[in-house]
Amino acid sequence: MTQPPDSEKGILYPREQARHRSLHRLAPGPSAARFVEWYWIVEWDLETPYTAEVLPFPSVNVTFEQPGGAFVNGVSTVKFSRELRGRGRVFGVKFWAGGFGAITGLDVGSFRDEVLPLTAIFPDGDKLSDLMFEAPSDERRRAVFEAFLRDHLVPVDPSYELVREIVTTMATDRSLARVDEITSRFDVPVRTLQRLFRRYVGVGPKWVLRRYRLHDGAELLAQGEVAELAELSASLGYFDQAHFSKEFKQQIGLTPLEYATRAAAERQITYR
Template sequence: MRQRPRDDSRGILDPARLLREVRFRRHLPAEPLRQWVEHYWLIDWALSAPFEQRVVPHPAVNVVFQRDDSGGDGRVPEVGEVAGVGLDLFRITLTGTGRVCGVQFRPGGFRPFWRRSIAELTGRRLPLPAGRLRRPDLDVCAGTDDDRHRALDAALTAWAPEPDPAAEEAIALAEAIRTDRTVLRVDEFAARHDLPVRRLQRLFIEYVGVGPKWVIRRYRLQEAVEQAAGGPLNWADLAVDLGYSDQAHLVRDFTAVAGVSPAAYARSVR
């Protein structure tokens, strides 16, 4: 079981600018929740000018609580939403003063909480349903990091996630794709895990919200984005490493998901 949250910037476009403009940090949930939850992410800001952040979404569901403190009286109600797997580049513009508390679930990890197909959330952002998924007594974004951490633990625990062996399988398979960059083809991955391709596809649609091919490509593109921010690259070699037939194909996919070409993105962050 992990003892600290991930410290990579995968999926965040221009992470250095994000850290200059806002206070961003990650925390692990209480240990019983770590089988389903990747981490909590907290952002606080006090901006003199609007700031736009862009993110290449992970194949994961997020639950997000936000409070706008610009009025200064502390009486603006907290809002919550469920964000399914984002298919396109996510953009948000922050203004004034505010706080966000987010839960990034592991791919497949939200199914025991939602108890329905995760595919119904894909590409959508929905208000957090009242009742079991929204405790009115918890102000998640209030107080210190420890206060917010405890409130998120309490909220998720109250949702009473149901044990689900298929969710455990989906989580393990998605983690294998994330951590093993040699995973490039669905048929080879299915054979490696002794699974029929059709069953693998159905499992991912139901529990992750997108198919395994999409997950493979998204993780490999996030690697390309992260490497582009780190320094000069041989894009032809990287295309081969990430399973692309040629550099032009990688450039097209990168541009489609990041909104700019690899060269333009690399120049912008340097």
């Protein structure tokens, strides 16, 4: 199995969060890897509540939460906040962007920004939940989920494979800043690209591209790797620093400078 990346992308204030909860990931098995990017496990045991914040990926997640239940989490277009209190645990399944729509045949945009009971999507979800909560280890939970997934596997879908390739390129190539660069590289008309993203991802290609560039910016700021915000803005494809700062604050709640300053305080260094 290819190991999932040891990345903090999407996690806001990662060092602060790490003091309040644990996080580790598992790779999917071969049969599930077309649809599942990785499994993630978060645990906490707190005397004082803590609010964890994440800038989500353009992905559907299935979560098995103790306490709580089992849920399908649609693509979230806003910052996700979760108050952690007492003792708790979540076993999550992060699908590739488009993967959940491909395997279920659903228009994932229809439950964008929503959290649904697992049974709202899978009628036999209760049985799966029981097996997941009874499993003695995370490796066994992975096996249980993938056995369930095998009963729902669909034939190879060329359109989904194209969407996955495009989204992966968006995520990894920081030089991409505009949708027309995507349509040119993959020789896909813009209307076709928009239609494919609505069907499989649930949000438009422009939104996905901007979300990944915000991930890049937040990660670099959190790591203290930014000398000049104007240079960062330009490298991420923004017209100027003002546009980047506005979008960053809209999505994260702080300006880039405020976010960098808070991250620097955690590292006990002075941010320029």
